Amino acid sequence: MRRRIGSTTAGLVFLFIAGCHTNDTTTEKTEIADSAYAIIGKITGQDSGMVYILHQQSGRFDSAKLDHGYFKFAGRADTPEYCRLSPSLNKGSVSFFLENGKISMLIKKDSLEYALISGTKTQDEFVYYQNTFTKTLNDRMSALDKAYEAANARKDKKTMDSMNIVYEELDVEQKNLVAEFTKSHPASYVSAFEVFSNFSYNPNVSQLDSLLQILDTGLRSSYYGKKIAYTLEKEKLTGIGKPAPDFSIKNANGKPVSLSTFRGNWVLLDFWASWCGPCRQENPSVVKAYHEFHHKGFDILGVSLDHDKVKWVDAIKKDGLNWEQVSDLDGWKAGVVSLYGIQGIPMNYLLDKNGIIVAKGLRGEDLTKKLQELIH
DSSP: OOOETTTTSSSSOOOOOTTOOEEOOOOOHHHHHHHSSEEEEEEEEEOOSEEEETTTTTTTEEEOOBTTTTTEEOOOOSSSSSEEEEEETTTTTEEEEEEEEEEEEEEEEEOOOGOESSSSSHHHHHIIIIIIIIHHHHHHHHHHHHHHHHHHHOOOHHHHHHHHHHHHHHHHHHHHHHHHHHHHHHTHHHHHHHHHHHHHOOHHHHHHHHHHHHHHHHHHHHHHHHHHHHHHHHHHHHTTTTOOOEEEEEEESSSSSEGGGGTTTTEEEEEEEOOOOHHHHHHHEEEHHHHHHHHEEEEEEEEEEESHHHHHHHHHHHHHHOSEEOOOGGGGGGGHHHTTTTOESSEEEEEOTBBEEEOHHHHHHHHHHHHHHHOO
């Protein structure tokens, strides 16, 4: 299965936000020494310009000027925080854990994957996890990503389908590695982060809950511990066999559309966005299922996590999504995202004629196979 796009996934784009807090490199040495954390870094291959840090948990941006490739950040962190650093906007990033202490960074502009970041306990644990547990897997995943994109460019669906099977196998392998690391490092903030990142999309309740219980008590009340608990709470409300929570959202013409109005039909509640590459790649399979089963009482309600109405409507037309589409145009802040506890897209829920969830997270041919099983 192709990698999903979510609020915590790798590949997060560094979009600059007006009014971000800045850290100028003219900060005095005494300020850095007195601050709770100090980042001293060097980017080879880029002498001037800016470097940016996105604080993933708060959504806040920091920036600093480069002086002959060197940069500095200083501040205070109340808790370890997963961050992403980029030497230029929209040109890739490297992840690290920020916490109080001295952090050193050595980064090659065109080889971010080889960045050296160290100096604090959580970051060093993160490096250990990456080098000891997942390096080989990540190398294989990276190679598969490149091959998949090449196949996609050729529109080689047969090859892409076979690669999706490999993606699923690698996903299982990665989850096993996360579980192994968590069991051996129950007090590590990295464990809480990795459990949430790898198990929160369409989660298995018993599996995720068992990993939560492995974490030390203090970690369960941390940012990611709470996110895991929240995911479990939402999953229990939107799991298979539960009635799909009702909502009303306006379509592109401004008309309110309620999920409950689809009662009497089999319905696919499909969460997507025009900017989501995996969603757009998945759309042909959804279109195929719609045309095959619509005359048998199957319908779709698309819910977009877009911000831009023009891009949203254009994607609907371009992808041939000829069914009801709604959006608050509020992205991840949309109320329905919280209502269903959506952690990544594409994501869908298949409802029976009474509005009961009978399947979820159906991708590719799995959607057609499930409809063939249920609709006669």
